[in-house]
Structures are given as structure tokens and as C-alpha cells.
Amino acid sequence: MRLYGHPGGRLQEMTDTAPTKTISDFEATLNKADTAVASFERDDKSFIHILRNFLRRNPTMIPALVLLLSVLIFGLIESRFLGMGALSTVLKQVTVTGFIALAQTLIILTAGIDLSVGAILVVSSLVMGSTAVTTGVPLPVGFGPMELFGLSLPVGLTFDRFILPVPLAVAFGVFVGGVMGMINGLLVVKAKLPPFIVTLGTLSVFEALKLWYSASESVRNVDIAEKAPGLLWFGEGIAFAKSKDPEVIDTGVVITGFGDPRIYFMDTTEFLGVAQLSWGVFMLIILAAVLWYVLNHTAWGRHVHAIGDDPDAAMLSGIRVGRTLISVYTVAGLICGFAAWIAIGRVGSISPIAFADVNLASITAVVIGGTSLFGGRGSIIGSVLGAIIVGVFITGLSLAGVDDYWQKFAAGCLVIIAVALDQWLRRASQ
């Protein structure tokens, strides 16, 4: 592979016209030199070497292969696993983790980390719940005496609480998520603190806020279904069902609409198998596609990679590093806020203590998906695959009757193997 060379005659001419007083004599022999510059020898054609280079250039292949293999292996162990029911259970389980993993991917690409993503999700879901279901929003309705910070004012505004319609409540929740993400970004950029420390701190702060804001109370499913069924929308979807009684329904596709509880509480005793694809799963695919486009085909996406690769080089190349980083944390917060809507649909209720382990699960998914914790390289598709791989392991092991602590054990091993693989691939270029 010859990568560059130069016309031989040019060098001759150059050395002739150069001031002979100063040019070094040792360079005079250069015009006789081999003009094949930097031709790489490729004697190492072992299978491992070729595989390593292939995987370097196509990093998403690793999680894809791992996913394929694990599905096959679990399928061999337990044939139920290959049924549509089990696979749709996997997707259902990983939807929320998948969303958070998308947000986490953006941050890890910049060589950062966000430990507060789970807390942002929960705070956003509480905001949606309280504005659309329980307490509503205080809005001024007229003039009259008011209380302000403990003072009784004779003249002021009177407030009434209004329950917001679902779209407004969702928008408000997503906005709050964005603000929390932006706080992380500002602390990382303006206070120049390491992302790990910043988000470790905001994790505690947001966790405290969520307990204070919710008064440690959950919003029950029946209340959401009655007052704001739209919040549950992403839990619904398409169901593929096969009836036990062929005369009633054979194989059919059931599409549920807003507030239709049919899929939600589908009576599986009537059916041989039910596979559900929630709208949340479709939304996850759409968001992943959007982020893939943004990261690979826009300047912002290139800048995110460049900052993770080498922030100083990025700055010297004219990238506004601080501004881009703040935007990354803000977008991650917005995604977490949106994931809150998905999470409400998935769980059916809103609890301040839900999703405690989604932080680490998202990092696990990102790492297994092949994104490097050192920043600059990785892929959105990989993170979605990574989330699914974890889901496959958990579901596969539980179908095989393995206790749940061994499921955690397996997830932990996966992370270590994934990072070891990443390191091995990095060394390949040296």
C-alpha cells in the first residue's frame, strides 16, 4: 500500500536552487533515495489481525455479533426464548434503559459520564405526574390578598391550581429535564469540574429534590388512567396474539388506541402467546435513528466526537468546546425528560423511588455497545444493541431458571469483557 510519494525530479531541482551554504550535506544523497514513502508492510495477515482490523473499522459489528450469538445460545438452552413472547419481553424491559443509554452515549462520546440521568428521569416523570394528575400548576386568576414568603399582603394575585393537559405537562417535564442537564453542563464547563464529580453531586441533589417534590408519594396507575391517560400512551402498542380457541380469533394483530386498556391488561389465559411491541419501542428506534444522523452527518456530531477525542485539539481547530459540551449535557437532559414519558407508560405509575439502577444500566449498555469511556469513538446503534444484549441475558437466564443474582453477575462480566475488547482494539492501531 503506497500512501504517498513525490516526483523524483522535483527534489533534485530543489537542492540545486537552495542556498548551498546552509543546506546539510547529508541530505544530498536524498535524490537517490527510494521514493516509496511510508509503504506499510502487511506481513501480518493472521486471522486475528484481519478480524481486529475489521472490528476496528466496524465497531458496531461486535455488539451485533454478541447479540446474535447470545440469542442463539439462549434459544438452544431454552426453546421458549426464541418465541415472540420472550423476545418482546426483552424489548419491553430495555425500552427505558435504551433511552437513557442514548443520552449517556452522547455524554460518554465527549469523554464524560452522567451519573444523574436516572434522577433526571424520575424528577421529570414526577413533574409530569403532578402537573397532569395530582396537584396541577398554580396560575394567577385574579386580584386579592395573598401570602408571600410568610407575609400577608393586602393586595396581590390570587392563584388557582390547574391540571395541565397531557401535551403541556409532558413538555414541562421534558423542559425540566433539559434544565437539569444544562446545570450539569454548566458545572462541567464553567466550573471546570470533572463530569464524574459534577454528576455524582447533582445525582444526590436531584434525588433529594425528587423526594421533597413528591413528598415521597407515588402517583397511582388508576389515577393516571382516569385523569391523564395520555401519559400511559407509550406503554400501549401493537400486540400479536394467537388465540387458544381457533374459532374465536386465529392469529391476529391488535392495535390499541389512546387509553384502551386492552393490551395493558390483556388476559393472556385466552391466548397461546402474546407479543407486544409498545409505541415506546418504536420511539426508541426513531430517536436512535435521529441521533445517528446527527452524530454522523452534522457538524455538531463531528464536534462531539472531536471533543471526546482530544479537547485541546478540538479547541485549537476552532470548535467552541464549552458551548458544545453544554449543549450535549442539555440534550442528554432533554432525552431523559422525554424518557420519563416512556417510563410512565412502561411502569404504569409514577414513583419517586423507581429506576434506581438505570444509571448503571445505561453505562453498561453504552460500554457493551462498543462506545469507549475515553471518548471520541462509539455508536448510537451499539448502545441500543448493548441495552438489548443486557435484556437478552437477564430474560434468557431467568427463563433458564437461573437466580437473579447470577443475572447481575453475568451483566457485570459482560461489561468487563466489553471494556477489555475496546482496549485490545485500541492497541491495534499502535
Place this chain on the structure above:
Amino acid sequence: MSAEVNAVQPILQTKGLMKRYGTVVAMSGCDFELMPGEILAVIGDNGAGKSTMIKALSGAVIPDHGEILLDGKPVHFRSPDDARALGIETVYQNLAMSPALSIADNMFLGRELRVPGILGSVFRKMDRTRMEKFARDKLSELGLMTIQDITQPVETLSGGQRQGVAVARAAAFGSKVVILDEPTAALGVKESRLVLELIRDLRARGIPIILISHNMPHVFEVADRIHIHRLGRRLCVINPKDYTMSDAVAFMTGAKLPEGVTEAA
């Protein structure tokens, strides 16, 4: 000292730049002049403050005091982006490239082209085709290398090839001034030769060049004038035809003082 400077206006000039890092004075009243169409070498001992001055010229360091004039007009760089917008391109010693990105993406980092129409204006889609063609054209135009694959990541290139890409980037976009910080330091004999050749090509196209180097033979070979930096400021500017390399080294290390210059402190 250069007496023939005053006839033409310097293209890039600094007056009395000061920069302090805590108690360390990196620039103390630093003056500098780059004339149109010349190759100006900047030499100086380690810690003389060359890098700080260069970074001030390329926008990476903001001076505490003093002014920078481009074409005689004062300019204030708040970031490298500002300097680049005015046509000052810098090849940093560490090359300032993003290893995982492709050659074309690196060349256009921070000034990506977008496709025409709604796809570009609303969906911000980069025009990869145009960027890759431009990058390939520039690299082959400069004769530095024939790259097989413009989409290969920069980390797969050798040190000399990376240098080539960095220099090509500066040459392609530097409309006013190109600054090269130790461009041959990491290179072998043959690659150094190519880079020196490229520097001359650039001058032939009318772009003035600032060359920072520790390599005296290279400096004396290509430079029109040599700016000698010492203790945070300009000690003198010499014509390489009038002095020897050992004179220059003696000046920059303080072993000898050029005529007519008295050194404070």
C-alpha cells in the same frame, strides 16, 4: 537588525504584548512583525516564550496587555476561531487533529460545509462529497501525498502523513498568514524535505509564513528573516545571509549580544 522593514506595512504585527501565568512572565513587552510574502523564522531557547507569542497570534492565548495588528488594524482574538476567520491558520506542534475522525472531517473541523437546500439549512447535513473532493484535491495539489482513502481515520496515518494533512489544512484555508510550529520536529529526513518544499510553495503563492523551529539548518535554509526571541520578548531580527548559525545560537542563548542591543536584566 532589519532596517528595510519600514517601507511596507507589516501584515501581522504585535506591540508590547504582556502575558503572565501567576508569577511566571511569558511575554514582557513582546514586539513582532511579519512582512508580506516572507518566511519569518522564530527561534529562541526553551522557555523564551515563543509558544505563548505564537498562541497569542493564533488566538489560543489572550494577552493581558498590548495589541495585535492585522494589516495595520487592531484585532482582538478571543479564540482560535476568531483568528481563523481572519485567515490566520496555525499548524500546532501536536497537530491539533482528532485521531478518530477521517482526513476530510479533520480538514474541515470547525468549518464544515453543508449541502445546499433544505437538507443543509434545516437538517444541517454536511456535504461529505464536496468536503472529501476538496480534501483530496488539496492533498494531491500540494504534492505531499497521494492518499488512497480520504475517509480513513487520521490515527491510521504515519507521523509524516499527519503532518502533511495538518500543513495541507493550513495551506488550504490560510488566506493571510500560515503559522507553523515545529513542523519538522517529528519528521524524518525525507519528510522534512517535503515540508520545507511545501513552505516555499506557500511563499511562492504569496502567503507569508511564520516558522517556529529549533532546527538551525532548516531555519537558515528557508527563512528570509529570523526573529530571535529571548526572555519573553524579541531580542533582534537578523538576516540569515549576514550571520552564521552559531551567531544565531549565541544570540538566543545569551552567550553573545547582537550589535546595538543591550539586554535588560
